[in-house]
Amino acid sequence: MKPVFHPFWEELPYSNVFVAITPDILHQLYQGMVKHLVAWLTAAFGPAEIDARCSRLPPSHNIRIFKNGLSILSRVTGQEHKDMSRILLGLIVDLQLPDGTPTTHVVRTVRALLDFLYLAQYPSHSDDTLSYLDKALKRFHASKHIFEALGIRAGFNFPKLHALAHYVSSIKLIGTTDNCNTEATERLHIDLAKNAYRSTNHKDVYPQMTKWLERREKVLRHAKFIEWRIKTADNANGPAAPTPPVTRIHIARIPNAKSITFGQLSLRHGAVDFEECLARFLLTQRYPDWTPVQVANVARDIRLPFKTVATFNQLKIRLADAQGIDDAPDIRIAIRARPASLDSLGRAVPGRFDTVLADVADGGDFTVQVLRICRMVLPLHTHR
Structure with a gap:
C-alpha cells in the first residue's frame, strides 16, 4: 500500500470521507475493545486467578463456561469474545488487586464499557438511548486511568478506542449499527x-x-x-393481522432414560409427589371447569395405570424477537434436568436441575402475577 497525498475526494464539495468510516461492532468492539479489556484484566489480576474463576462459574442460561480459562485461548473468535463479555463482571466483582488497591475503578471501567457495548447494539434508538450511550463512554473515560496507575497501559490513544466517540453521531446520520456491522x-x-x-x-x-x-x-x-x-392470496379479503412471535420447542427423539419408576424419579430427580401432580394435570385437562379444590380431592384417590416414565435431560426453546424484527436472531434457551452420574473415568458429576418461570394463566397475559417458579424434571409418561 502506498500513500495518496491528493485523494479523489479532496476537492469535492459537501463531502467528508471520514463519515464513511462507520461503526463496526465485530472488529471495533468485540475483536477490539473487549479483546483489550480481557488482556488488561488478566494482567491486573493474574491469569491463574482469572482462569480459576472461569472454571468455577456455575452453569446458567446462555453462559459459556471456559473450563480451562481464558489465557490458553488463541485466535479468539468474535463469538468467544461475546461469551466472555457475559461473564467479565462476575469474574472480577470481588477480586483484590495484588497491591491492595481498591477495585472500584476497575469494576466501574468494565461496567461502563459493557454498557456501551450493549447499548450500541440496540436495533432502534431514541434521544434517551443515545444519551445513555454517551454517558457510558464518559464513565469509561473517567475510570480508565486505573490501568495506567497499575502500569498496564501507558496511554489510551489508539484508533479502536477513538472510534467509540463517533458512534452517537454516526447513528444519528446513517442509522443503527446493525446496518454496517461486518459480522453479517x-x-x-x-x-x-x-x-x-x-x-x-x-x-x-x-x-x-x-x-x-x-x-x-x-x-x-x-x-x-x-x-x-x-x-397475496391471504390479503385479498383484507389486511392480515400481525402474527405473534412463534416459540419453538425442541426435544430429543430418544429419551435419555426409557423407564424410571416414580420412586426412582423422586430420588434421582427430586420429583416428590410426581404421581399426584401428574394426576392433577390430567384432571385439569379432562375437566377444565373444576376448581383446584375439586381437582386436589379427586387426584388423591387416582391410581395411574402405569408406574414408569421416560425422562429427557434437556429441552431447547427458540424464542422469536419480542419486537417482531425479522432479521433479529432467535433467542435460544436450553433447560436441563440432568441427575447426578459418573463420567467415563468414574468421577462424580453433580446433577443439574434448572429453575424456570412457568406461565400458569392458560394463555392469559404474561405478567408476574401468573408466573410460578418451577424446577424442571422433563418426564414423558409411557404405558406399561
Whole structure:
C-alpha cells in the first residue's frame, strides 16, 4: 500500500470521507475493545486467578463456561469474545488487586464499557438511548486511568478506542449499527465459501461451488415467490393481522432414560409427589371447569395405570424477537434436568436441575402475577 497525498475526494464539495468510516461492532468492539479489556484484566489480576474463576462459574442460561480459562485461548473468535463479555463482571466483582488497591475503578471501567457495548447494539434508538450511550463512554473515560496507575497501559490513544466517540453521531446520520456491522459479511464467508466447498468432491472445486450456489439461490427465490403469493392470496379479503412471535420447542427423539419408576424419579430427580401432580394435570385437562379444590380431592384417590416414565435431560426453546424484527436472531434457551452420574473415568458429576418461570394463566397475559417458579424434571409418561 502506498500513500495518496491528493485523494479523489479532496476537492469535492459537501463531502467528508471520514463519515464513511462507520461503526463496526465485530472488529471495533468485540475483536477490539473487549479483546483489550480481557488482556488488561488478566494482567491486573493474574491469569491463574482469572482462569480459576472461569472454571468455577456455575452453569446458567446462555453462559459459556471456559473450563480451562481464558489465557490458553488463541485466535479468539468474535463469538468467544461475546461469551466472555457475559461473564467479565462476575469474574472480577470481588477480586483484590495484588497491591491492595481498591477495585472500584476497575469494576466501574468494565461496567461502563459493557454498557456501551450493549447499548450500541440496540436495533432502534431514541434521544434517551443515545444519551445513555454517551454517558457510558464518559464513565469509561473517567475510570480508565486505573490501568495506567497499575502500569498496564501507558496511554489510551489508539484508533479502536477513538472510534467509540463517533458512534452517537454516526447513528444519528446513517442509522443503527446493525446496518454496517461486518459480522453479517463474515457470516457469508461460511455460507458462500465454506459450505459450498464442503458440497464438492474437492476436485476442480470452482465450477462445482458456482453451480451449488446458483441452485441454492434459485431455490431461495422460488421459496420467496411462493411465500409472496400465499400472502397475496391471504390479503385479498383484507389486511392480515400481525402474527405473534412463534416459540419453538425442541426435544430429543430418544429419551435419555426409557423407564424410571416414580420412586426412582423422586430420588434421582427430586420429583416428590410426581404421581399426584401428574394426576392433577390430567384432571385439569379432562375437566377444565373444576376448581383446584375439586381437582386436589379427586387426584388423591387416582391410581395411574402405569408406574414408569421416560425422562429427557434437556429441552431447547427458540424464542422469536419480542419486537417482531425479522432479521433479529432467535433467542435460544436450553433447560436441563440432568441427575447426578459418573463420567467415563468414574468421577462424580453433580446433577443439574434448572429453575424456570412457568406461565400458569392458560394463555392469559404474561405478567408476574401468573408466573410460578418451577424446577424442571422433563418426564414423558409411557404405558406399561
